[in-house]
Amino acid sequence: MKERHSRHEQDRRLQAGTVVPLRVARKAPFGYFVTNGDIDVLLHQNEVTSQPKEGDVVDVFLYRDQENRLAATMRMPHVREGEYGWLEVVNVVPKLGVFLDNGMAKDLLLSIDDLPKRQQEWPEEGDKVLVTLSRDKRDRLLAKPADDQIILTIARPASPEMRGRWVEGTVYNLIAEGAFVFTETEHVMFIHRDEMPRPLRIGADVYARITYVREDGRINGSLRAPKEQQFKEDADRLLAYMMKRDGTMPYTDESSPEVIRETFGLSKAAFKRAIGRLLKQGLIEQSEGRTRLRNEGREAGRAD
Structure with a gap:
């Protein structure tokens, strides 16, 4: 006898945040339903990049819609789970956090829980933040900012002769003493608050002077001229x-x-x-x- 599965068990087979091949089961007035044989998932017309036919197998990215239903899109996200990338802020909602453009119709939330307590230090529209995908307990996709450990795995050590150079970078973390910046040269820079003539925020682009190269290859910087x-x-x-x-x-x-x-x-x-x-x-x-x-x-x- 064919084994039966609950809707929750079926949903776990098709997990948000993954790319899977699904067969087009049927066309609907507002798009298509695609299936793995156990569960049908809506592929809305707005999420279609080419018009499939019934029976075609298409690669789709799965996510949760506004009502927490599993949904599909043929638009591949800029950043997937296990990957990190710089995503642009498209909206700021004080009670929720900031929304990022991940290449899909539904923007990705970077939760207020992962942002500084002071809203003045939040990224603004047009800023970019380095994030990956994560899921909450309800299988909804969220953005997770890169921590120091991740930054250090992709950063390069600076050489002593770089002292005095001006470099561009993006603020990725703020602490009481100052700001951490990931530079376009892929170095980790710390800017003390005394070297910041203006307050900084997460995601802000800066042009800073390298004032000191540490033994571990990290650098100190300043927004001030000599x-x-x-x-x-x-x-x-x-x-x-x-x-x-x-x-x-x-x-x-x-x-x-x-x-x-x-x-x-x-x-x-x-x-x-x-x-x-x-x-x-x-x-x-x-x-x-x-x-x-x-x-x-x-x-x-x-x-x-």
Whole structure:
């Protein structure tokens, strides 16, 4: 007698996240039903890449639809289970997480449980994150971000002569002390928060300078230019700020660190260095709680 299987047992035979060959059982108004002989699965018309005929065997990727029913698609995902790849963020839903484009009609969820607690550190639309496929207890597909162990298996050790170079990379992890970046040269870089003039988020692209090459081949980096160049850029920023405001501003080296950072994105120490540079060059003067451009400063500002 033919053995009977429950629907749950049959579903386990056809598991979400796998690519399997299934026979086209019949055509329906909204697509096709494909089967393994035990269970029929809907292959929606939107998921068809070529029009099969009844009896044809087609390779399909299985997933769970919105009602948690097993469904099929002929569109192969960018990333499969056991593989890692960079997927683009297409939507951010604060109560759920972020949705990624995995090459299918149904976007892939990177759950809030696998994202930083601070939403400001979540990836934004257009960012890319390195993930693989995983399944929850209900066999639904989810994105799982690459951890340090995975990153280290694909990373290459840096050589000492790379120090001082500028490289592009993508933030893949954030901790209290700073950000971890996977560079386009396939190196692991750590950027301390002191070397970040602006907050970073997961998935953000950065252009960073290699400041140190560790013995294990990992690198430290900075988003800041070398000191002398950075000092000049900070001073030029203050000069440009005053040029747009009739040559004056209500800030001096006595202003609070919070106001300075909010207004210029600079630390109090960097602001004071920039003010000192402009004073030494004779481009500004300070009095009554304000900083003003001298004539030489206005000429310098117009020249820039």
